[in-house]
Amino acid sequence: MSDRVERFVYDDQIVRMFLLVTVLWGLVGMAVGLLIALQLVLPALNFQTSWLSFGRLRPLHTNAVIFAFAGNAIFAGVYYSSQRLLKARMWSDALGRLHFWGWQAIIVAAAVTLPLGYSQSKEYAELEWPIDIAIAVIWVVFAANFFGTLARRRERHLYVALWFYIATLVAIAVLHIFNNLVVVAGPMKSYSIYAGVQDAFMQWWYGHNAVAFFLTTPFLGMMYYFLPKAAERPVYSYRLSILHFWTLVFIYIWAGPHHLHYTALPAWASTLGMLFSVMLWMPSWGGMINGLLTLRGAWSKVTDDPVLKFFVVAVTFYGMSTFEGPLMSIKSVNALSHYTDWTIAHVHAGALGWVGFMIFGMIYWLLPRLFQTELWSKKLAELHFWIGTIGILLYIVAIYAAGLTQGLMFRAFDESGRLAYPDFVETTVRLIPMYWVRVLGGGLYIAGMALCAWNVVMTWRRAPATYAEPVHEAPALTREYRAEVMAGGFKRAAWHRRWEGMPLTFSIWVVVAVVSASLFEIIPMFLIRSNVPTIAAVKPYTPLELAGRDVYISEGCNNCHSQMIRPIRSETVRYGEYSKPGEFVYDHPFLWGSRRIGPDLQRIGGKYPNLWHVLHMEDPRSTTPQSIMPPYPWLAKRPLDFAAVERGVAAQVTLGVPYTPQQVKGAAQLAREQGRQIAQAIVAQGGPTGLEETRLVALIAYLQRLGTDIRKSPDAAGGNGRRAEGVPQPAGRP
Amino acid sequence: MSLTDVMSGFGLQIFAEAGLVLFGAAFFAIAVTTFLRRNREHFERARFLPLEDEPGARLTGERATHE
Numbered sequence: 001m002s003d004r005v006e007r008f009v010y011d012d013q014i015v016r017m018f019l020l021v022t023v024l025w026g027l028v029g030m031a032v033g034l035l036i037a038l039q040l041v042l043p044a045l046n047f048q049t050s051w052l053s054f055g056r057l058r059p060l061h062t063n064a065v066i067f068a069f070a071g072n073a074i075f076a077g078v079y080y081s082s083q084r085l086l087k088a089r090m091w092s093d094a095l096g097r098l099h100f101w102g103w104q105a106i107i108v109a110a111a112v113t114l115p116l117g118y119s120q121s122k123e124y125a126e127l128e129w130p131i132d133i134a135i136a137v138i139w140v141v142f143a144a145n146f147f148g149t150l151a152r153r154r155e156r157h158l159y160v161a162l163w164f165y166i167a168t169l170v171a172i173a174v175l176h177i178f179n180n181l182v183v184v185a186g187p188m189k190s191y192s193i194y195a196g197v198q199d200a201f202m203q204w205w206y207g208h209n210a211v212a213f214f215l216t217t218p219f220l221g222m223m224y225y226f227l228p229k230a231a232e233r234p235v236y237s238y239r240l241s242i243l244h245f246w247t248l249v250f251i252y253i254w255a256g257p258h259h260l261h262y263t264a265l266p267a268w269a270s271t272l273g274m275l276f277s278v279m280l281w282m283p284s285w286g287g288m289i290n291g292l293l294t295l296r297g298a299w300s301k302v303t304d305d306p307v308l309k310f311f312v313v314a315v316t317f318y319g320m321s322t323f324e325g326p327l328m329s330i331k332s333v334n335a336l337s338h339y340t341d342w343t344i345a346h347v348h349a350g351a352l353g354w355v356g357f358m359i360f361g362m363i364y365w366l367l368p369r370l371f372q373t374e375l376w377s378k379k380l381a382e383l384h385f386w387i388g389t390i391g392i393l394l395y396i397v398a399i400y401a402a403g404l405t406q407g408l409m410f411r412a413f414d415e416s417g418r419l420a421y422p423d424f425v426e427t428t429v430r431l432i433p434m435y436w437v438r439v440l441g442g443g444l445y446i447a448g449m450a451l452c453a454w455n456v457v458m459t460w461r462r463a464p465a466t467y468a469e470p471v472h473e474a475p476a477l478t479r480e481y482r483a484e485v486m487a488g489g490f491k492r493a494a495w496h497r498r499w500e501g502m503p504l505t506f507s508i509w510v511v512v513a514v515v516s517a518s519l520f521e522i523i524p525m526f527l528i529r530s531n532v533p534t535i536a537a538v539k540p541y542t543p544l545e546l547a548g549r550d551v552y553i554s555e556g557c558n559n560c561h562s563q564m565i566r567p568i569r570s571e572t573v574r575y576g577e578y579s580k581p582g583e584f585v586y587d588h589p590f591l592w593g594s595r596r597i598g599p600d601l602q603r604i605g606g607k608y609p610n611l612w613h614v615l616h617m618e619d620p621r622s623t624t625p626q627s628i629m630p631p632y633p634w635l636a637k638r639p640l641d642f643a644a645v646e647r648g649v650a651a652q653v654t655l656g657v658p659y660t661p662q663q664v665k666g667a668a669q670l671a672r673e674q675g676r677q678i679a680q681a682i683v684a685q686g687g688p689t690g691l692e693e694t695r696l697v698a699l700i701a702y703l704q705r706l707g708t709d710i711r712k713s714p715d716a717a718g719g720n721g722r723r724a725e726g727v728p729q730p731a732g733r734p
Numbered sequence: 735m736s737l738t739d740v741m742s743g744f745g746l747q748i749f750a751e752a753g754l755v756l757f758g759a760a761f762f763a764i765a766v767t768t769f770l771r772r773n774r775e776h777f778e779r780a781r782f783l784p785l786e787d788e789p790g791a792r793l794t795g796e797r798a799t800h801e
Binding site for chain 2: 081084085155157159160161224225228229232234235238239242243246247250251254272275472513516517520521
């Protein structure tokens with residue numbers, strides 16, 4: 001360390017900016033959540049309007065609360081705590097502003113494009129390719145600013161919170177890039193380069209680790225900084241925090257396949273995901289215990305301090321969620337919980353309890369410091385805490401009950417061996433009272449959010465006209481330290497604490513841990529042929545069916561319907577033959593879904609006449625009186641874009657789907673011809689005329705094709721089998 | 735012969751299990767290093783880093799710890 005003392009000030013303006021938009025986007029994202037919760041009990045609230053329908057708004061809700069509300073909160077927390085832990089102003093004010101405005105522009109782009117139906121369909125990665133590129137660029141800007149600050153720091157040791165931030169930065173970059181590799185098929189259209197089983201694997205590698213590295217590690221970093229600050233106590237055990245960090249980084253990355261138990265994913269991957277998920281319990285509870293024990297000797301403060309109240313409940317929910325997650329990853333438990341509201345309850349216990357309350361605690365702690373005045377109303381903050389807590393409890397208790405109810409109804413058989421609830425809608429109607437309680441709980445939580453926003457605005461209004469900028473002092477670091485490390489750190493078995501002083505080395509090891517753990521699963525998944533036994537009868541979609549698939553994606557049908565029948569008796573009796581890995585080799589992207597608000601559609605092909613689909617889309621309650629599905633009247637009115645059909649087929653060829661040159665060149669004509677045939681059949685069945693070139697006909701073509709290939713002989717199926725050279729194998733149980 | 739053929743021939747079914755063993759070893763090494771007595775002073779100082787800009791925090795904060 002140098003004798004030269006340097007003077008510096010922190011950039012708190014960037015923290016104020018991120019904090020204010022956190023509150024703004026929190027209100028927006030949660031309001032959309034409340035609307036879609038209401039749509040499930042009052043389908044009329046879809047307003048027969050495409051951009052207000054459940055399937056399009058559900059990804060807007062998830063993206064807004066994850067990337068706008070939680071994302072901006074992360075940036076606020078990272079910018080505030082990093083400067084202080086490193087004793088350095090952020091490397092570049094300009095990069096900070098670019099990061100801020102770039103991220104807000106991305107959020108606005110998402111808020112516009114998702115309701116308009118531009119979607120990749122993959123959960124939490126729905127945004128189309130131009131926005132994905134913007135996210136990557138802005139993330140690099142953030143990383144450059146963060147690592148630049150690390151490089152010019154005045155504190156040699158990197159505090160554990162910074163490790164969690166580093167893990168977030170590198171892991172999210174890796175996950176985002178590899179899950180969003182696509183072939184472009186238009187200005188706002190793309191297809192995943194992966195298909196079927198592999199795409200599902202990549203998506204849930206991403207999806208689970210988005211939870212890990214966007215909703216967990218940065219908030220753990222913030223917990224390790226803001227909880228000691230609020231409690232005025234150091235963290236209970238620094239050593240435990242080191243174990244917490246490395247075990248999370250090592251283990252989390254493997255756990256994704258537990259989202260795909262009993263699907264067409266190979267069993268070895270599924271079992272591996274379960275094993276690592278159960279192992280995750282240990283580090284997660286280590287972190288929770290470390291957080292709660294930090295309050296040793298300070299519990300008396302909790303009664304009087306809303307900040308600590310929020311933190312205590314947040315850490316408690318972290319413990320609950322990280323116990324429940326491993327429990328749900330156990331295959332036999334997952335067989336019940338998967339596709340039900342149990343997953344929704346689990347997610348919201350973590351999101352509302354852990355993430356939300358960590359954010360609120362941080363906001364209330366930061367407000368007086370950032371705006372250099374007292375919090376406008378401590379009582380309002382207390383009220384926020386209590387109605388927020390009650391809101392969470394109402395929400396999750398109701399939705400846990402809904403999940404268990406529906407899961408048990410799905411699998412119930414009567415004494416004669418038949419399904420006790422053969423009509424799917426029976427299982428949905430039973431949940432409506434619980435959905436109303438969710439609306440109440442969610443409404444309370446949002447009311448708390450509104451109180452927070454009011455408190456923020458009023459505190460902001462009392463801020464001084466010009467903020468004081470305290471000047472801090474610290475000696476500069478010298479470069480001698482690195483030589484000292486290289487001289488013998490390993491021999492003294494003190495290598496880990498040497499890493500902690502060397503950000504580049506430390507970051508590289510984090511990257512090694514994340515990437516190598518990923519590759520241990522990804523390489524066998526992609527390169528072992530036996531993972532996807534092929535089926536000769538499975539052929540590419542026709543151009544019109546492909547276009548219909550795009551409509552299915554655009555409308556977000558996969559948010560309510562699965563296309564994956566598990567090899568479980570109650571499912572095969574209800575839906576038909578279980579799904580085989582080889583059935584999805586042309587599915588770019590996969591559309592297995594994760595929740596059954598409506599029934600599985602894997603074997604819907606040929607189940608109903610075309611006219612039934614016309615009526616069902618026009619008004620679902622005309623065919624299923626108790627249905628809660630939104631109506632889709634616009635599908636019969638909007639023309640299909642045949643130029644996009646041609647681009648889509650060409651893009652599929654790039655991905656290796658074996659269309660012939662004639663099929664590519666004549667894609668539009670082939671689509672028109674098939675559309676005309678379907679429209680004629682609809683008229684013959686007594687339906688309306690003039691549907692032949694509409695989006696509705698394309699969707700019907702796709703739905704009528706679903707799951708039908710395996711009923712055909714390879715020769716009868718027509719088209720070109722991609723893997724015709726492979727020996728047709730009976731697809732075994734996953 | 736494609737890369738898939740080559741990799742399938744290697745029998746990489748045990749690849750994941752090998753990864754599990756490697757990461758178990760890495761975890762063990764970190765755990766041992768972390769709890770070595772000689773690192774105690776270093777970690778004790780690190781615990782207080784967030785509180786260093788709070789006047790008097792080191793005096794009022796909990797000092798006698800299990801660390």
